[in-house]
Amino acid sequence: MSQRRLFAGAQLRAIRTERRLKQSELAAALAISTSYLSQLENDDRPLTTALIDRLARAFPLDWRGVGAGDAEERLAALREANADPLFPEPLDAAQLARFAEQQPVLAERFIALHEAYRRGGQRLAMVDEALASESAGTARLPWEEVRDWFHLENNYVDSLDRAAEALASQLGGQTPDTGAIEAYLKDALSISLIYSGLQGLRSYDAEMGHLTVDPGQPVESRRFLLAHQLAALALKDEIAAVIEGAGLRTAASRQLLFVGLCNYAAGALLMPYRRFRAAAREVRHDIDRLAQAFGTSFEQTCHRLSTLQREDARGVPFFFCRVDMAGNITKRHSATRLQFARFGGACPLWIVHEAVAIPDRILVQLAETPDGVRYVSMAKGLVKPSGSYDRAPRRYAVALGCEASQAGEFVYADGLDLTAERAATRIGISCRICPRADCDQRAFPPSDRPISVDPDSRGVVPYRVG
Template sequence: MGNRRRLFAGEKLRKIREDRGLRQAEMAKRLAISSSYLSQLEHDDRPLTAQLAERLASLFPIDWQDIAVDDTEQLTVALREALGDPIFNEPFSPEALVRLAEQQPVFAKRFVELHELYRRSTQQLEMADDAISADNASGSPLPWEEVRDWFHLSNNYVDLLDRLAENLALSMSDEQGHLTGAALRVHLAEKHRITVIFERSNQLRQFDEAERILRIDAGQPPTGIRFQLAYHVAVMSLGETIAQIAEYAELKSAAARELLKVGLANYAAGAVLMPYEHFRQSARRERHDVDRLALLYRTSFEQACHRLSSLQRESSRGLPVFFCRVDMAGNITKRHSATRLQFARFGGACPLWIVHEAVAIPDRVLVQFAETPDGVRYVFMAKGLVKPSGGFDRSPRRYAVALGCEIQHASEFIYADSINLNSDNAAARIGVSCRICPRTDCDQRAYPPSDQQIEVDLFDRGIVPYSMRRVD
């Protein structure tokens, strides 16, 4: 313990305070220290103690991770995240976490690893349970479900591929860090001898390998065309890495592995258009305003949302968000959660969730403050989108995307600005799906939860035509 690096972080501490418009007295009160002590810390006259560093990490987790910390501080942060799981009734104090990380580092590391194994095992059991409940008695997922689950269990982040895509983007960008469609075409021409042709087609993208010609449907929006270019750049430049990742993935079928290659290429295309660290810093600066980020990086609203959900690089994480895409029928066609909220894989999502309303109201951002049955509160943003088909004879695709975070990160999430987060009555009481929601008093319930027995009375009737009691 005597060899721990003394941490001076005055400039960063002052920036955290100023970004939130706090006076020194207000910041000192949050940290439970005196104003004079805070002033000394901000002027680097005194180093941060381990206990104070943990308190800062707890209060300002996104800001704090950008400060270089030693192994003990990193372990303390990992412990705090693991012990924040709702399965633990009482939170540990910052001092207790620091003592555990300092005095029992081996045990602390094993505990963090064990909790990660528990979390993954729980998710896998939920997936199997969902499959059985969806009349898939074998419990074997379909190929596209396998791929979706693979990304989910990978935290929607593929480190090697993301870093390679980031370097690839930097090699094609100008001095200001801008990546143009012309630069993507030049890369394909000079590095891979591929000519790009834009023409009207029913195919979004077609590649003639013999002629070295890439044909892209000109009827797509500009953001779609850029994505198709980035996709082919990723496949041609990072194809070997993509193939290796898919080969070593534990998937049950060849079809799933081929689908994973496509998913990885899509992932790499997004990482090329929105390079990790550049995009993460922009997201912080813009407070995760998706419209603004889409404008800055010339991507679609959905692409920017999806990229925000993949910012899971160790020691450089983005805002922990959940992301999903829901179609007109309520099917969740994309999903990822870096929060405690998990999604039902089969069946309808909670009808009280704002995303369903967003599907019917395209191009308008809707915001919701909600609480799940475990007591965790979230800020949701949802937007209905219409993907044009390019012709009257083909129906456009309509769906909605949703993005959200837990309320402790609300200051980082611009969509929380219009919500009164201190009101107990303002939070909508939502669940994951009716099948597993324990709320028996919900007026919107479609069917009873799987662990409840229904009781029907011919003469009494509530909002739903039965009462419920838990099966022991």
């Protein structure tokens, strides 16, 4: 069976234009001559299998969906599965192309099996960690159930995200400002606004139609609280449909999911998907610049970047978390292969712990997990004022990162040596499930391995991992 010839001159020119590359620069990135690239851009020659593979690796977001046929989509999914560290010697581009073209049914089953393996591994890690934790033998708490629901949804809720994007268009502008949200609440929903610090951060009286917001919060926080209430009222049907289909066990879980979905919709309203994704790519995910453009906080911007997983317009797969002064992970999500510990703290070697103690300074780290995958992570310590001397400000750090293969899209990777053997910090997920036997920062042994103790010999820890 012959492979379909793919001409993609327009797509190649679009990549050069968006990346501001000269023909010679793109040709060098693809390891071809400038004259050959010129022929490709003018559709005088089709792309070869090797070039398609190079383009997919060099420009994964730009090249996604090019060709748009079943064979090309199948090949793209095969590439992702084939890159799993599970395979020590992955197939080359030509082998993958033949597999996708000549054995489509088998290829699709391989892709489905790999996805099931990946999901099964995540669920098994959840069970293993639960058994090793102090909560072993108990049912999941409501907040754990909701957290796991968002994780298994890949932190993206399509119906709600699109509804919030449409609502943002009604409010006008690149992103709805505080005045537009206040006007919609008053005029369209008959809500009266009260700014007072006597009823917590936000308080809504449904019977009277009063919304009270703490004026002592930063302007970005006040705007988010208004957007939360607007989403809760204007998108209540969409939110109710998601909760109905979630299958959560308890009323408390469903109520927590309602709050989480309102927060999700607020972020989607303030940072509408397609405009935000385009802006993020334009500045290579520079969080400060994005926050300025959309009037959002550093944390809100990081969190939104981790949700850009729309099927027809995916963003860079990021992981995101928030860590408090005690090392507790209070928010977490990962669209990458890195998965956070569900119980206890994160690896102490991870840069986010240092960032908690150094507010308003961005720290960058190249880290490698036990499976050999490398990640570039950015962490920043934040202080959120309380608006009162009587209440201590909240202190925490947020972290955002991606796999090293996506480093070209992430401005914080600039200047890092991504390939040097000793350049990466060797981190784990948590001590309970980390297999590294030679870690000097280990707090306790892994739960699935035996230990041996020699009373006459002492290392950093008083045991050896079997």
